[in-house]
Amino acid sequence: MDVDDKIIVKNLYKIFGPNPDKAMTLLGQGLEKTEIFERTGMTVGVNNANFTIRSGEIFVIMGLSGSGKSTIVRMLNRLIEPTAGEVIVDGRDVVRMSHDELLKFRLHSMSMVFQSFALMPHMTVLENAAFGLELAGIEADKRRTRAMEALAQVGLEGWEDSSPAQLSGGMQQRVGLARGLAVDPEILLMDEAFSALDPLIRTEMQDELLKLQEQDKRTIVFISHDLDEALRIGDRIAIMEGGRVVQVGTPEEILQNPADDYVRAFFRGVDPTNVISAGDIVRDTHPTLIKTKVGSLRAAQELLSNSEHDHLYVLDAKRRFLGVVSSDSLREAIAEHAKDNPIDLAFIKDARAINTADSMQDILPEVASRNWPIPVVDTDNHYRGVVSKNRFLKTLHRTEERLDEQQGEMNAA
Secondary structure (H helix, E strand, O other): OOEEEEEEEEEEEEEEEEHHHHHHHHHOOOOOHHHHHHOOEEEEEOOOOOOOOOOOOEEEEOOOOOOOOOHHHHOOOOOOOOOOEEEEEEEEHHHHHHHHHHHHHHHOOOEEEEOOOOOOOOOOHHHHHHHHHOOOOOOOHHHHHHHHHHHOOOOOOOOOOHHHHHHHHHHHHHHHHHHHHHHHEEEEEEEEEOOOOOHHHHHHHHHHHHHHHHOOEEEEEEEOOOOOHHHHHHOEEEEEEEOOEEEEEEEHHHHHHOOOOOOOOOOOOHHHHHHEHOOOOOOOOOOHHHHHHHHOHHHHHHHHHHOOOOEEEEEEEOOEEEEEEHHHHHHHHHHOOOOOOOOOHHHHOOOOEEOOOEHHHHHHHHHOOOOOOOEEEOOOOEEEEEOOOOHHHHHHHHHHHHHHHHHHHHHHO
């Protein structure tokens, strides 16, 4: 088990019906879901699911209606009992927990937010947000404090004494999210949590979730049937069909290497520039200079003259990005100032960094309008490399060729 692995699902099955052992035997003989239903009347909800969810990621499970995605998320906390298999969370198998162990696990380690807001109409917003804490036996003062903090996190300060009926649909879903956050779980399960909302409110809630995730880095398992939503919020995506997990990967990995025609169909029409990020195409190929307290224009010029590049990327001792210099900017700065003056004097004024999470669509204007490769940094401003025009166009061309090939294969079939 890798230290970053939070949840490991192994050989997980769910058969709905009176004789699951019989259906399991038929699965072992190679029969498909539809054949088993025709023979036995039993439904294969999940068929031999295997995947790993990493700590701190948003893991989206998606598929069409009936694919098994909601069943599988409910087996993670045993709201639905698995027929067979393991669900390992931090080294413990949830499937083998006793009733008391399972109850404690649900109350303290794993919360769930449902599609239906499931708010108690006779309770206030604050009481609804604190409901899970009440079940966990937390004393009243602590319940109130933590519920108030959770409501503040989702932007509902001032609504504590309102009833659910006084709230819009989006606000009610925020209460549901606050209730899940109030118990401070390590894992948050979200089953089609935003699908009942209007498109604009849905986007706002996605933004809210991403903002909260940036702060807390919980492990989030998010169920969705919406590809745009999955691409927007998911670090990785698991695609399900007929109870099977067909493919797991980052959006970029699945777009460029779909496992089968079903996955291709899901991603048909997706603009690759909205899926592939700067972090996917960054290359650490250009010279860099670690700036000293004073810096040296002449040293930078010497370093650049001995390379095959025209631009140099200046970093601090912790490899945080500071600026870009060029052969021309260094020559001008040396001519105008003493040679030992700070290298900042040669920084190209218009040069700015892009983030590893920015999509190709986001960075296109910057890449197209500059005559230097664009520096790329992570969320802590640490330098990761550059994206050049050549690299950008090659990636776009290669992706379009691959998509054309895939479409041709589908047409031929």
